[in-house]
Amino acid sequence: MQPTISIPRHWGYPRFALDQRTKHGIILGLYYYPNSTELAEQFGGGWRYALMPNKNSDELFHFQENQIQPLTPEELFSQIRAEIEFYQQQITIRQQQLAAIKGDSPNA
Template identity: 85%
Template sequence: MDQRTKDGIILGLQYYPNGTELAEQFGGGWRYALMPNKNSDELFHFQESQIQPLSPQELFSQIRAEIEFYQQQIAIRQQQLGALGGGSTNG
């Protein structure tokens, strides 16, 4: 889980066996629950054939942006600690 796709982040999956009411309504096979982004309160469901993986470049770009965001958050927290005089800003 937590795999990134063009439509969002995979949160879970369900299998709808052929011949069941759910399969008749939504289509049989695997269905994936995706959240468009980590700050979303929406959830979308896609059949396996509808899932579009990210290219290696797109995945790298997303992960790099997330790393940079968290590095900025760490720097802000270190400054806040320094301003309080209660923490070391080493390493």
């Protein structure tokens, strides 16, 4: 069963989704500042997003919805393709390590 998030109708729906890749990084969280609240008056009302620039980062940045730029389909394709190639290389390395262990084993 998929987790469900309920959003009050008067909030509007967020433009971006959790785990979505953007030009600023990957969306890890989102929160809403309702209008007529102190936070909305101080920072602007609406959806805000927490993004991590890359998967190896320990930094987290916060953006308003209108500050986020989505990736083009070409940029998204390129990022995913690069990850696939990286993990395929890792699999090849691990297979070579397993073969070396099996070849060195006295019970082989």
